[in-house]
Amino acid sequence: MNKVKIILFLLLFVVLAIGCSNNSENTETKSNRTESKNSEEMNLTISAAASLTDALDEIKSIYEKENQVKLTFNFGGSGSLAQQIQQGAPADVFISANQDWMDTLEEEEKIIVDTRSDITGNNLVLITGKSSTLDYEKVEDMNDKDVEQIAIGNPESVPAGKYTEQSLKNMKMWDKLEDSIILAKDVRQVLTYVETGNVDIGFVYESDAETSDKINKLTTVDKDVHDPIIYPGAVIADTEHEQEAKDFLNYMETDQAQEILEKYGFQK
Numbered sequence: 001m002n003k004v005k006i007i008l009f010l011l012l013f014v015v016l017a018i019g020c021s022n023n024s025e026n027t028e029t030k031s032n033r034t035e036s037k038n039s040e041e042m043n044l045t046i047s048a049a050a051s052l053t054d055a056l057d058e059i060k061s062i063y064e065k066e067n068q069v070k071l072t073f074n075f076g077g078s079g080s081l082a083q084q085i086q087q088g089a090p091a092d093v094f095i096s097a098n099q100d101w102m103d104t105l106e107e108e109e110k111i112i113v114d115t116r117s118d119i120t121g122n123n124l125v126l127i128t129g130k131s132s133t134l135d136y137e138k139v140e141d142m143n144d145k146d147v148e149q150i151a152i153g154n155p156e157s158v159p160a161g162k163y164t165e166q167s168l169k170n171m172k173m174w175d176k177l178e179d180s181i182i183l184a185k186d187v188r189q190v191l192t193y194v195e196t197g198n199v200d201i202g203f204v205y206e207s208d209a210e211t212s213d214k215i216n217k218l219t220t221v222d223k224d225v226h227d228p229i230i231y232p233g234a235v236i237a238d239t240e241h242e243q244e245a246k247d248f249l250n251y252m253e254t255d256q257a258q259e260i261l262e263k264y265g266f267q268k
Contacts, residue, residue: 041070044244045090047081048073049097049231050186051122051160051205055264059257069244077186079157085110085236092245095119095233095252097205098159102232111234112242119252120266122229123206124163124221129197129214136218140171142201144180151193151202154183160190163226164203170225191215205229207265231266 041064048056053075060071074081074091082101085091086108094111096102105111126142128134136142153161161183168174184190187204194202195214209217233252235245251257258268 041068042241042244043070043072044092044241044248045072045074046093046095046248047085047089047091048075048093048095049078049081049159050075050188051097051207052095052231053188054211055207055261055266058260058264059252062256062260063248063251067247069248071248075186075188077153077158079159080185083157091236092239092241093233093235093248095231096159097122097229097231098162098227099230099232100162101159102234105234110237112237113234115246115249116232116234117249117253119231119233119249120258120261120268121231122266123223124160124167124203124226124229125206125209126201126203126218126221127191127194127209127215128201128218129194130216131197132200132216134201134218138219139167139221140173142173142177144177147180147200149182149199150177150180151182151184151190151199153187153190153203154185158184158186159229160187160203160205163221163229166227167221167225205265210265 046056056073060073063069064071078096078098078101081094082096082105085094085105094102094105102111102116106113106116126136126139134146152164153159155161155165165174168177182193182199184193187208190202190204191208191212193199195212201218203221206220209215233249235242235249239245
């Protein structure tokens, strides 16, 4: 009888020991999963004007090292990006190359209004290929006898194109040059057209001209003939990472970020 009790006691001890061990393992597994989840990098999607490509690529490497955040950029014409956001495309932050498209999203309640701020600014410049013999001291010197094709961003969706159209109309030059104008999807495509010699000249931002050694900058467009070139940024209303998106926009206004932007031809 005593042997039976001893055997039952031992069996009960083994069962309890196994149960405690499983509970401990489950707790440890859950803890490890939580730690793994917490240590995962959070991804922010930034829809930004194509002209910001080089500056933001440099900012990305610095920001990701200093923050547990992975930045994914969606570059393009500001109008195209705004339309994507209108249609529900995933984005946490939008940085436009003009105020109009940001105004549109604000009116449609697609952004968090109190996060909107002006990040930087730019100039509009006239460029030509490195081997070109064209040499205009001012935009008004340009004429349709010297050039066959002029590349600009599509004014319907590309702020740089809209600024260009506005400038040429204010200088009474649009009508005589319109037939020579080739429309591009963004300023980077304009730059490529000029670099490859597919067009004679093009209008881009100064920041784009600074990135290429294959073009000559002929002249800067007078600021009086177009609206101020300002890049506003804002957090998208349906973001799931509101605080992290705000933190990124706040960083864009720091001295470190502004110095990088200035290096690439932008001006606050």
